[in-house]
Amino acid sequence: xxxxxxxxxxxxxxxxxxxxxxxxxxxKQPGQFVIVRRGEGDERIPLTIADADPVAGTIAxxxxxxxxxxxxxxALEVGDxxxxxxxxxxxxxxxxxxxxxxxxGGGVGTAVVHPIAKALHAKGVHVTSVIGGRSxxxxxxxEELKKCGDVIVCTxxxxxxxxxxxTDAAKExxxxxxxxxxxxxxxxxxxxxxxNLTRPFNVHTIVSLNPxxxxxxxxxxxxxxxxxxxxxxxxxxxxxxxxxxxxxDLLADRLSTYREFEQRSNACAEGECRIxx
Amino acid sequence: MATQxxxxxxxxxxxxxxxxxxxVQRSGNFQEVNLGFSEQLALLEAQxxxxxxxxxxxxxxxxxxxxxxxxxxxxxxxxxxAAKSLFGDNALPSISxxxxxxxxxxxxxxxxxxxxQPVAIGYLERFVADWARTNGxxxxxxxxxxxxxxxxxxxxxxxxxxxxxxxxxxxxxxTIYEALHKxxxxxxxxxxxxxxxxxxxxxxxxxxxxxGVKIECNIVIGRTYTIPELREKFDAxxxxxxAGLPVFMNVPGExxxxxxxxxxxxxxxxxxxxxxxxxxxxPVLMGKRVxxxxxxNVAMDAVRTAKRLGAEKAMIVYRRTKEEMPARVEEVHxxxxxxxxxxxxxxPLEVIGDEKRWVTGxxxxxxxxxxxxxxxxxKPQVIPGSEFVLDCDTVVVAIGTKxxxxxxxxxxxxxxxxxxxxxxxxxxxxxxxxxxxxxxIVRGAxxxxxxxxxxxxxxxxxxxxxxxx
Numbered sequence: 001x002x003x004x005x006x007x008x009x010x011x012x013x014x015x016x017x018x019x020x021x022x023x024x025x026x027x028k029q030p031g032q033f034v035i036v037r038r039g040e041g042d043e044r045i046p047l048t049i050a051d052a053d054p055v056a057g058t059i060a061x062x063x064x065x066x067x068x069x070x071x072x073x074x075a076l077e078v079g080d081x082x083x084x085x086x087x088x089x090x091x092x093x094x095x096x097x098x099x100x101x102x103x104x105g106g107g108v109g110t111a112v113v114h115p116i117a118k119a120l121h122a123k124g125v126h127v128t129s130v131i132g133g134r135s136x137x138x139x140x141x142x143e144e145l146k147k148c149g150d151v152i153v154c155t156x157x158x159x160x161x162x163x164x165x166x167t168d169a170a171k172e173x174x175x176x177x178x179x180x181x182x183x184x185x186x187x188x189x190x191x192x193x194x195x196n197l198t199r200p201f202n203v204h205t206i207v208s209l210n211p212x213x214x215x216x217x218x219x220x221x222x223x224x225x226x227x228x229x230x231x232x233x234x235x236x237x238x239x240x241x242x243x244x245x246x247x248x249d250l251l252a253d254r255l256s257t258y259r260e261f262e263q264r265s266n267a268c269a270e271g272e273c274r275i276x277x
Numbered sequence: 278m279a280t281q282x283x284x285x286x287x288x289x290x291x292x293x294x295x296x297x298x299x300x301v302q303r304s305g306n307f308q309e310v311n312l313g314f315s316e317q318l319a320l321l322e323a324q325x326x327x328x329x330x331x332x333x334x335x336x337x338x339x340x341x342x343x344x345x346x347x348x349x350x351x352x353x354x355x356x357x358x359a360a361k362s363l364f365g366d367n368a369l370p371s372i373s374x375x376x377x378x379x380x381x382x383x384x385x386x387x388x389x390x391x392x393x394q395p396v397a398i399g400y401l402e403r404f405v406a407d408w409a410r411t412n413g414x415x416x417x418x419x420x421x422x423x424x425x426x427x428x429x430x431x432x433x434x435x436x437x438x439x440x441x442x443x444x445x446x447x448x449x450x451x452t453i454y455e456a457l458h459k460x461x462x463x464x465x466x467x468x469x470x471x472x473x474x475x476x477x478x479x480x481x482x483x484x485x486x487x488x489g490v491k492i493e494c495n496i497v498i499g500r501t502y503t504i505p506e507l508r509e510k511f512d513a514x515x516x517x518x519x520a521g522l523p524v525f526m527n528v529p530g531e532x533x534x535x536x537x538x539x540x541x542x543x544x545x546x547x548x549x550x551x552x553x554x555x556x557x558x559x560p561v562l563m564g565k566r567v568x569x570x571x572x573x574n575v576a577m578d579a580v581r582t583a584k585r586l587g588a589e590k591a592m593i594v595y596r597r598t599k600e601e602m603p604a605r606v607e608e609v610h611x612x613x614x615x616x617x618x619x620x621x622x623x624x625p626l627e628v629i630g631d632e633k634r635w636v637t638g639x640x641x642x643x644x645x646x647x648x649x650x651x652x653x654x655x656k657p658q659v660i661p662g663s664e665f666v667l668d669c670d671t672v673v674v675a676i677g678t679k680x681x682x683x684x685x686x687x688x689x690x691x692x693x694x695x696x697x698x699x700x701x702x703x704x705x706x707x708x709x710x711x712x713x714x715x716x717x718i719v720r721g722a723x724x725x726x727x728x729x730x731x732x733x734x735x736x737x738x739x740x741x742x743x744x745x746x
């Protein structure tokens with residue numbers, strides 16, 4: 001059992017939970033994830049580790065409540081426990097040893113960018129983070145990322161930072177020159193846009209993929225993605241890949257496999273359930 | 278012998294038939310198909326055993342169960358002694374009694390099978406194990422003296438559970454590390470409820486924990502800990518983490534929505550309990566026309582699952598004929614009776630999808646059998662111009678698995694073969710002294726009972742190794 005020691009609402013639908021996971025907190029590296037199962041009968045959910053405190057023995061998970069499983073997870077309170085946490089899974093992020101890095105985070109993906117920026121900063125890499133959200137209240141991890149380097153905040157409605165998408169600001173950073181590597185984590189269309197943006201600049205670009213996953217250890221093959229024409233399993237081969245080689249259409253497409261089930265369970269949660277067996 | 282029957286009478290008893298759920302009814306539910314022998318049927322069947330002096334059935338068994346001995350106890354009506362005898366040889370008899378390919382092993386070697394039907398050894402094994410479970414028989418209740426040695430077992434599947442059970446009996450301090458949230462391995466994620474009820478696996482696991490085996494779930498060796506890290510804390514290690522990665526066909530369209538690896542399909546239904554359709558939290562696509570590719574036990578499990586999830590047409594697509602199918606005979610028969618459609622001598626070429634990339638069909642070639650290949654089976658050859666499309670909305674690929682590199686990649690000292698499976702010597706020891714391995718990570722995809730045999734042999738070898746260090 002993994003007791004929740006802290007809980008914080010970061011944006012209207014994003015929650016941070018800090019929970020006890022001694023071994024994972026001790027050894028986790030940036031880019032790695034855990035599989036979480038709230039309780040008996042619940043789904044297994046892959047979540048990237050946003051931060052860890054090896055002294056306190058805690059890991060931070062940043063969760064966007066989109067479906068039944070994530071909604072139930074963020075409904076937990078301090079003192080409650082999560083039944084299963086397995087990990088750390090996946091390969092650690094490919095980091096550069098020196099130079100300049102561009103880290104782009106969209107929505108909840110900003111929480112995934114954070115440990116990458118933190119690790120780069122610790123190595124002495126100059127980090128420019130570009131993060132964004134719909135409006136001011138959707139921007140997360142700004143303070144944490146400021147500790148790792150420069151931060152450019154973008155909002156769609158201009159209510160905070162620059163008005164516009166993260167891609168616009170990222171483009172200016174790339175045009176200014178000197179970027180050795182780019183990291184992009186966020187919704188699929190954003191990651192695709194970042195990969196397309198960096199391609200003409202010949203900047204190596206790493207994206208973190210979030211396909212449907214069950215076991216997280218390579219056994220089920222549900223998380224298969226196409227990278228450079230080859231089928232890869234995101235859980236054991238990834239979750240981070242060369243953004244210039246990822247087939248984002250396929251990723252977006254496979255992510256929609258259970259949309260009908262999700263809509264049905266969301267409708268049930270909102271009390272509109274009219275399903276009869 | 279207590280039974281007062283003559284040899285002639287003994288030979289006249291015919292093989293008792295396993296009572297089973299009626300086919301139409303069972304193809305709509307997930308309850309167990311085989312209902313098990315009554316005591317009366319078991320006593321009759323046990324009397325058919327002629328108690329060979331040189332019992333070939335024992336040699337046919339991967340875990341060397343003393344079959345005539347436990348059957349003799351059944352024939353005498355002494356079920357407690359039968360249970361004690363059986364559990365002494367086999368740590369998980371209620372499981373092997375249900376899933377073993379007996380026709381190729383014990384029953385395949387039975388003398389009575391030469392001129393008729395072999396003794397129903399598997400059904401008797403199941404009967405005795407189930408009797409012991411429901412009658413609370415503590416066949417192995419004596420607590421052994423602690424030996425002061427710690428053994429780590431990687432994986433709580435059939436090999437790991439068997440090894441742990443044997444090791445704890447020898448007085449070792451055993452901890453199993455399981456990657457998933459529930460122990461059982463393929464017994465819980467792969468084999469469906471209708472063939473092996475999960476409460477049976479749970480009770481076997483509980484028996485082991487009561488005997489002193491510690492099980493830690495959610496520990497992924499190769500990630501949470503590595504083998505070199507465990508080596509510092511344990512006197513010996515047994516690696517039984519299973520086969521791992523599913524193999525795909527490498528045909529166009531294989532990543533369309535509606536194409537599953539059998540592992541994923543079965544895991545969603547079994548481990549994640551999607552079969553409990555009303556309150557399952559993990560979904561599974563419930564296709565109306567499901568094509569399962571392959572001819573092994575996993576393919577049969579998948580196709581019979583599809584039928585139970587409401588498929589109007591559940592099909593096996595196999596490139597050879599029924600004779601070459603690696604599946605157990607009983608599984609093929611059960612599938613046939615449940616209305617599974619067998620598309621034989623058919624090989625898939627491509628998965629066809631609609632504009633939204635949902636599966637709509639499987640483009641296939643018709644095949645014919647040619648000359649025998651290296652495996653001795655006649656090699657299927659394409660019939661030119663035979664291409665056709667099989668309509669389906671779900672495809673389940675059940676053509677095997679390959680070695681999972683997750684553990685081995687973080688332990689470069691482990692010697693692997695060219696397929697990535699761990700190499701072991703005749704005692705099951707790997708290239709690292711004190712580190713043993715067995716089951717599918719050594720064999721590639723094999724059976725539950727072969728994994729159990731590996732577990733038993735490795736436990737014996739580990740016990741010998743620990744006596745020397």
